[in-house]
Amino acid sequence: MLKDITFGQYFESNSLIHRTDPRVKIVLMIALIVFIFVSGNMFSLLLSAAFVLLVLIVSRVPFKMYLKNMKAILPVLIFTAIINLFYGEGGTVLLSFWKLTVTTGGIYRSFFMALRIALLIFVSSALTYTTTPNDLTDAIEKLLTPLKFIGLKSAVHTLAMMMTIALRFIPTLIEEAEKIMNAQKARGADLESGGLVQRVKALIPILIPLLISSVRRASDLAEAMECRCYNGGEGKTRMKQMHTSLTDIWVTVACVLYGSFVVLLNILL
Amino acid sequence: MDNLIEVKNVTYEYTDEETVHTAVKNLSLNIKKGSFTVILGHNGSGKSTLAKMLNGLNKPTLGDILVDGINTKDEANELEVRRKVGMVFQNPDNQLVASIVEEDVAFGPExxxxEPSVIRQRVDEALKAVDMYEFRKSTPHRLSGGQKQRIAIAGIIAMQPLCLVLDEPTAMLDPKGRAEIVSTLIKLNHEKGITVILITHYMEEAEKADRVVVMNDGEIISDGAPSEIFKNVEQLKAVGLDVPQTTELLYNLQKNGFSVSTNVISIKEAACEIASALHSEEK
Known part of the structure; x- marks a missing residue:
């Protein structure tokens, strides 16, 4: 079903990674991405690969799920690999035609780049599989708290509120779009055939009703929020508090250790 | 009993393409604490406009509305009025803010x-009061219309209002969902003593109330106990409203010469009324 698609895909489990504080998780994910980029040679990149693999195993999310995400990005991966094939320097020439040459250096480089992208995808999927969208939103709000001190107080709250409402209404709007599509099909609208231009044109009678109904929903929601004493987040408290625990410390220690090895390998080799 | 809400000679006007419409005309109404009032009226009778004035969402053009002694025109007390008079709307989808049930219910108290612990306690209580506690971790789009509307009600009672105003909360629901909402409201009224003002055009819902107020064209045309109101079948039909099926049946029997009275509503009472009429006929 179309409406079962949610933004980010959470996989229910109670692993070490699931239990980590979402704020810590986001920061560590960013750190991990940085370290993967910092990994300048094959040894440090392989170490990164090993660490990412460890994260995936510990997350207790079936490996199949990660591969599913990878499939979507496969064309980009292949494209990068092919392009880099011709950019390698040094090594013996294996193939040469027109202005392009493929060297062993190129093969090395192509593999290196593809692996790097794959690791980035794995890391970000590990975050979305182990954290509910709501926790992610809350964590982002908390992490942006320092912005409040430079006069962006309402901006942080507004951003978080927007994300919450967007998450809430994605399934509702998808359902509505399906309904409108069926209604238009019942009146003889042809959505499946024709060229690109024709298909885009066929979408207009779906998008306009959807837009109008969204505006109506927004105004209803605004009224309902007002009735629930919403006044732009002034003095608002939260029911769910985030706590950092021992788990977070261990996970952070692991990441720091990994990071220092990457730096070490980069310097030594 | 004290009056919780006092509507004093209120008129509400709005401008639409330069013509001035009067949605509510010099209307006065007192709502008693702990009562269950149903406001009936067809579309455009001004009942929704009145509802939105009760918690200060709309401000009266003329006249005053006092909620627990506070004038709704008083900007400084706006939040206090909204907290005291909770409002539930027609479309349950457009009232829910968060994608997890308990987080949505927590929105008002937040x-x-x-304090977080107080919010937690209120959320749990509110969800139990509408019998949705086991769905607290669920997501609204997987619930039925009736369940979603009950979550919306829980979101309001978590703010511990004195009064609950519901503007056609059952209009978009199936019969099962409608029954769920009505029984929830009766339960809240009886067990928690929350004053309920239910705006509807379903007669079956009006039968359960302490008091029925019929509105037409921005004015109150009748006001009284359900059995009193439904007695005037002709008047109700004249303003485009139906009467409960039992009343309709008795009314038609009466018109055809049977000596039955039309001021009973429940099926059992109606059956007794018909039986006694038949008995006297035989004699």
Missing amino acids: NLGL
Whole structure:
């Protein structure tokens, strides 16, 4: 079903990674991405690969799920690999035609780049599989708290509120779009055939009703929020508090250790 | 009993393409604490406009509305009025803010700036009061219309209002969902003593109320106990409203010469009324 698609895909489990504080998780994910980029040679990149693999195993999310995400990005991966094939320097020439040459250096480089992208995808999927969208939103709000001190107080709250409402209404709007599509099909609208231009044109009678109904929903929601004493987040408290625990410390220690090895390998080799 | 809401000679006007419409005309109404009032009226009778004035969402053009002694025109007490008079709307989808049930219910108390532990307790209580506690971790789009509307009600009672105003909360629901909402409201009224003002055009819902107010064209045309109101079948039909099926049946029997009275509503009472009429006929 179309409406079962949610933004980010959470996989229910109670692993070490699931239990980590979402704020810590986001920061560590960013750190991990940085370290993967910092990994300048094959040894440090392989170490990164090993660490990412460890994260995936510990997350207790079936490996199949990660591969599913990878499939979507496969064309980009292949494209990068092919392009880099011709950019390698040094090594013996294996193939040469027109202005392009493929060297062993190129093969090395192509593999290196593809692996790097794959690791980035794995890391970000590990975050979305182990954290509910709501926790992610809350964590982002908390992490942006320092912005409040430079006069962006309402901006942080507004951003978080927007994300919450967007998450809430994605399934509702998808359902509505399906309904409108069926209604238009019942009146003889042809959505499946024709060229690109024709298909885009066929979408207009779906998008306009959807837009109008969204505006109506927004105004209803605004009224309902007002009735629930919403006044732009002034003095608002939260029911769910985030706590950092021992788990977070261990996970952070692991990441720091990994990071220092990457730096070490980069310097030594 | 004290009056919780006092509507004093209120008129509400709005401008639409330069013509002035009067949605509510010099209307006065007192709502008693702990009562269950149903406001009936067809579309455009001004009942929704009245509802939105009760918690200050709309401000009266003329006249005053006092909620627990506070004038709704008083900007400084706006939040206080909204907290005291909770409002539930027609479309359950457009009232829910968060994608997890308990987080949505927490939205109101969070806005009030309560302590996390207090919010937790209120959310749990509110969800239990509408029998949705086991769905607290669920997501609204997987629930039925009736369930979603009950979550919306829970979101309001978590703010511990004195009064609950519901503007056609059952209009978009199936019969099962409608029954769920009505029984929830009766339960809240009886067990928690929350004053309920239910705006509807379903007669079956009006039968359960202490008091029925019929509105037409921005004015109150009748006001009284359900059995009193439904007695005037002709008047109700004249303003485009139906009467409960039992009343309709008795009314038609009466018109055809049977000596039955039309001021009973429940099926059992109606059956007794018909039986006694038949008995006297035989004699």
